[in-house]
Amino acid sequence: MPTLHWEGQSLAVAPGQTALDALLGAGVSIPHSCRAGACQSCLLQATAGEIPPSSQQGLKPALIAQGYLLACLCRPEADLHLTAPGPGARVPALITKLTWLSDSVLQVHLTTSESLDHRPGQYLTLLRDDGLARSYSIAGQEIELHVRRIPGGAMSNWLADVEPGTPVTLQGPAGDCFYTPGDPHQPLLLAGAGTGLAPLYGILRDALRRDHQGPIWLYHGALNESGLYLTAELEALAATYPNFQYRPTLFHRDGPLPEVLSAAHPKLAGWRGFVCGDPQIVNILKKRLFLAGMASRAISADAFLPSTLK
Numbered sequence: 001m002p003t004l005h006w007e008g009q010s011l012a013v014a015p016g017q018t019a020l021d022a023l024l025g026a027g028v029s030i031p032h033s034c035r036a037g038a039c040q041s042c043l044l045q046a047t048a049g050e051i052p053p054s055s056q057q058g059l060k061p062a063l064i065a066q067g068y069l070l071a072c073l074c075r076p077e078a079d080l081h082l083t084a085p086g087p088g089a090r091v092p093a094l095i096t097k098l099t100w101l102s103d104s105v106l107q108v109h110l111t112t113s114e115s116l117d118h119r120p121g122q123y124l125t126l127l128r129d130d131g132l133a134r135s136y137s138i139a140g141q142e143i144e145l146h147v148r149r150i151p152g153g154a155m156s157n158w159l160a161d162v163e164p165g166t167p168v169t170l171q172g173p174a175g176d177c178f179y180t181p182g183d184p185h186q187p188l189l190l191a192g193a194g195t196g197l198a199p200l201y202g203i204l205r206d207a208l209r210r211d212h213q214g215p216i217w218l219y220h221g222a223l224n225e226s227g228l229y230l231t232a233e234l235e236a237l238a239a240t241y242p243n244f245q246y247r248p249t250l251f252h253r254d255g256p257l258p259e260v261l262s263a264a265h266p267k268l269a270g271w272r273g274f275v276c277g278d279p280q281i282v283n284i285l286k287k288r289l290f291l292a293g294m295a296s297r298a299i300s301a302d303a304f305l306p307s308t309l310k
């Protein structure tokens, strides 16, 4: 049985068991959320031993080179020495401003003393000082998050009650959902529901700031009017930029978002797509874009996998 070494402790890892489960089982508090390799909140660094390559999927090359891995994907097959992420992977931050964008969506602004090399649309892991960790997409050039308040949700309800000036820690950024200049005339399709708008809003403004010339369509799906937010800001952008079309899509008025999208855009060869938010909707949208002819490498997606409370 391989042994996991952590801060002077040696833990036997059962066959197939993840490093995260072995550490949590031994009472070690490791930040984690999705347990599926999507949120990167369980990032740890290996200082010695054999790193299973599958535990580094989705990590930036710079992190891989430094021996970082995701504990929820790491099933050690040989002895492994692990430690918490170093200062290069995490930065202290302050919550500077909190604004309700709708009844349930809170806009959270943060600032860091060290600059964070992020692109709007990527995501960060926000850590509370007791180690609670959740990931959120970045909605702009500054660090702006859109957090939906989930009934009973640990992080979203804490954020809804904190005061500006509260310190937190940020890890990341991660993810490849961001605008890449290089083809300014390519049509862009941005689609998501709920706070899936956060990365799309960041990508949209980044594309416009970089003078993207091709058409940009943004579909924001919600059950009804109360699920929409930033409508005035998006309408103002659509009025300013003739190449930008904003399509708020209400389930009760327009039907399901994938159907609306398929009817409006049956042919998407040559387009670039971004889909974000609820994992089920993201999966359906990805398939629809692909079936309409969009190349799979042209589709960037971030599924907001929830935490699994185990």
Ligand SMILES: Cc1cc2nc3c(=O)[nH]c(=O)nc-3n(C[C@H](O)[C@H](O)[C@H](O)COP(=O)(O)OP(=O)(O)OC[C@H]3O[C@@H](n4cnc5c(N)ncnc54)[C@H](O)[C@@H]3O)c2cc1C
Binding pocket: 033, 034, 038, 039, 123, 134, 135, 136, 137, 138, 145, 146, 147, 148, 149, 150, 151, 152, 153, 154, 155, 156, 157, 195, 196, 198, 199, 302, 303, 304, 305, 306, 307, 308, 309
């Ligand atoms: C890459 C990535 C990016 C993300 N970006 C964003 C973002 O920009 N904005 C945002 O609001 N969230 C985002 N999330 C989700 C976020 O990380 C948290 O999962 C979410 O805020 C809930 O955390 P919580 O601590 O409040 O609730 P928890 O305490 O984790 O959950 C409480 C209960 O609610 C359930 N639950 C959690 N989320 C949902 C949901 N959406 N709908 C229904 N039930 C739910 C849980 O399964 C649990 O039973 C992202 C997730 C990932 C992986």
Ligand code: FES
Binding pocket: 032, 033, 034, 035, 036, 037, 038, 039, 040, 041, 042, 043, 070, 071, 072, 073
């Ligand atoms: S990536 Fe490991 S808990 Fe989310």
